[in-house]
Amino acid sequence: MDPQPFPPRSPAVLRRTFEVAFWIVATLLNGIANSLTVMIEVRRAGLDYAAWKPVLWEFSSGLVFLALVPALLWFTRRFPFHLDTWRRQLPWHALASVVFSVLHVVGMVAIRKAVYATQGETYEFSPWLREFVYEYLKDWRSYVSMVATIEAYRFIRRRLQGEARLLDRADDEPAPAPGQAERPERFLVRKLGREFLVAADDIDWLQAAGNYVNLNVRGREYPLRSTMAGIEAQLDPDRFARVHRSYIINLDRLEQIEPLESGDARLQLRDGTRLPCSRSYRDALRSRLVPA
Structure with a gap:
């Protein structure tokens, strides 16, 4: 079967490589930093957690965020959040932040349960409603941060590339005839x-x-x-x-x-x-x- 005929333009390929690398590196660095922070807090509290658990908690969350980036890119193109559109788009983004959080929670819980099972343990996420509200209070900030990053990048790109x-139409230039574009x-x-x-x-x-x-x-x-x-x-x-x-x-x-x-x-x-x-x-x- 022939590959999908999209244009293999070098500048576009380089730009896409940079964009993909940015999200991967950001996820990796954020996961490492958060894992170390949680490990330090666990040790200070005197809790007996295996070292792999904080790493799993943070990277399961980060990987789901990373998987949601393409959908977020599509959504922000469909509903761009600009100075001249924010009032009209705000309800859509408020709704999207809830969907974003639901997908994030379901994804990261599934990953954690699967990994815990390989270690002969059970990952508990209950009661669901209370835990989801807790996660959403964190996720909406992540949603805003990711949308702001995407829109800022697009704004800078437009300014740099023109x-x-x-x-x-000039004042003395005749207007087109009726029905003529x-x-x-x-x-x-x-x-x-x-x-x-x-x-x-x-x-x-x-x-x-x-x-x-x-x-x-x-x-x-x-x-x-x-x-x-x-x-x-x-x-x-x-x-x-x-x-x-x-x-x-x-x-x-x-x-x-x-x-x-x-x-x-x-x-x-x-x-x-x-x-x-x-x-x-x-x-x-x-x-x-x-x-x-």
């Missing part, structure tokens, strides 16, 4: 306090990213606050084509279409980038490229 927006010729990109223009025709491909659409231009990525449907309606249909629910390509950059057994296709652009093409868009793309 953030695009549509240029406002307003098609931008250029985008304004702000990066580290400087502004420059990107021509729409220079865009190689676009990718959906939550409340943003990433404009990929000559190997650089600029997020634009928009939906895929919104930006698709504003791009020149003779030059740009939707090929996937998350991708739009500049037809002038397309070099090759590789059909897949699944009915989908893999697209290769002139710069070597490979993108997926859904079967629902493949026939329409072919008809655009082959003259009648």
Whole structure:
């Protein structure tokens, strides 16, 4: 079976490696620090606990948190917690923190019970309601901390790589005719306090990213606050084509279409980038490229 045709771009791969490594290292360091702290507290209290137990308690919790990171990343893209959205998103995040805590508690208790059983012991977590309330009082702080870390990282990334927006129409520029979409010729990109223009025709491909659409231009990525449907309606249909629910390509950059057994296709652009093409868009793309 052919692998899923997602674009193997070096900057994206490096970024993803850094992001995965960050969460793994943070979990490891936090687990070690917390384990040592609990061990010291146990010794001070004169309690007779085997050394492996505090390590299990902390790392079972940390591993479940780590497993929940992908879901948290998806959720924060769907419900971004920004200065202009926090009132609307707060109820969703309050609910999500409860679900987050339930999954965390169930996961870590399952791990602890399994490990205790291998040692011929039983791990007790009761009464459930009281213990869950106790865990939730800790978990909501972990939830807030993880969401804050994710949003801060995305904010810094947008500032470092630049953030695009549509240029406002000049006062003397005629408005589009009724029923005709307003098609931008250029985008304004702000990066580290400087502004420059990107021509729409220079865009190689676009990718959906939550409340943003990433404009990929000559190997650089600029997020634009928009939906895929919104930006698709504003791009020149003779030059740009939707090929996937998350991708739009500049037809002038397309070099090759590789059909897949699944009915989908893999697209290769002139710069070597490979993108997926859904079967629902493949026939329409072919008809655009082959003259009648």
